[in-house]
Amino acid sequence: MDKAGRRAHRQPKAYEDTRFLQSRNARALRILAEYLEPLYRFERHNVQDTIVFMGSARLRSAEAARAALAEAERAGEGVEAAQIALRLSTYYEAARELAQRLTAWSKKLGREERRFVVCTGGGPGIMEAANRGACEAKGLSVGLTISIPDEEFDNPYISRGLHFYFHYFFMRKFWFVYLAKAVVLFPGGYGTLDELFEILTLVQTRKTRKRMPIVLFGTKYWDDVINFDALVKYGTISPGDLDLFHRTDSLDEAYDIITKGLTENALGSPGPAL
Numbered sequence: 001m002d003k004a005g006r007r008a009h010r011q012p013k014a015y016e017d018t019r020f021l022q023s024r025n026a027r028a029l030r031i032l033a034e035y036l037e038p039l040y041r042f043e044r045h046n047v048q049d050t051i052v053f054m055g056s057a058r059l060r061s062a063e064a065a066r067a068a069l070a071e072a073e074r075a076g077e078g079v080e081a082a083q084i085a086l087r088l089s090t091y092y093e094a095a096r097e098l099a100q101r102l103t104a105w106s107k108k109l110g111r112e113e114r115r116f117v118v119c120t121g122g123g124p125g126i127m128e129a130a131n132r133g134a135c136e137a138k139g140l141s142v143g144l145t146i147s148i149p150d151e152e153f154d155n156p157y158i159s160r161g162l163h164f165y166f167h168y169f170f171m172r173k174f175w176f177v178y179l180a181k182a183v184v185l186f187p188g189g190y191g192t193l194d195e196l197f198e199i200l201t202l203v204q205t206r207k208t209r210k211r212m213p214i215v216l217f218g219t220k221y222w223d224d225v226i227n228f229d230a231l232v233k234y235g236t237i238s239p240g241d242l243d244l245f246h247r248t249d250s251l252d253e254a255y256d257i258i259t260k261g262l263t264e265n266a267l268g269s270p271g272p273a274l
Helices: 003-008 024-044 062-075 079-107 124-135 169-179 190-203 219-225 228-233 241-243 251-266
Strands: 048-055 117-120 140-144 162-166 178-184 215-219 246-247
Touching: 024 162, 024 169, 048 079, 048 124, 048 190, 062 079, 079 117, 079 124, 079 215, 079 251, 117 124, 124 140, 140 169, 162 169, 169 178, 169 190, 178 190, 178 251, 190 215, 190 241, 215 251, 219 246, 228 241, 246 251
Parallel strands: 048 117, 048 178, 117 140, 140 162, 178 215, 215 246
Antiparallel strands: none
16 A cells, blocks of 8 residues: 555544544543533633523513414414413513623623623523523623424524533533522423522532522412422421522512622632532
């Protein structure tokens, strides 16, 4: 075989071998990549810490919900579901406004580093609302998207360079918690509940030592879905565990809880603190 033939049949370097990188044997490398690549980008954009917004991907803006209700009424079907969606759109608008207000507050801190940047799961619904609010305040926002076998969606409000796409749920969850200095949860389904209980478990067991405001927005929803008082009654949590979070329906109260907590416990300590 001549020299040109040998070059043509040369094996690729291991880090250029797509077949190897996508194999079971390279899983540890893929997991490490989902740590190192986001770390590189957060450092490049000087994002120090975040305010995490969580909630349902299924909730619509008031504008979209009103349009869907009008269409359902014209078609004569799906009216009840559309009416429920319109009522729930108040949470979309609340997440949008709260993210806008918190972003405007963080920008006034006058720091070189980007502090308390809005961070979401990068999807539609409540996630879109929070990214949208941050965008409307002319601030940065982060989207930590997970690959799932659903239809494609568009969340155009995430800041360029801060939209991440994860394969591993546990690496995505790591980045939610690692940079978070406050968390606000709006009504949501399995994913939101999973994230809520994981965060509460980390705080309860002191695996994270951050004094982190955790706000559940939408008192009736949370009281209907989770009977926290029953957990205390049956002794599966302590009464003091109810103090790990706040329930509210007030945007002003949510804003005050978060900004006060950040000012008292996080303002002087930028960056991750587990």
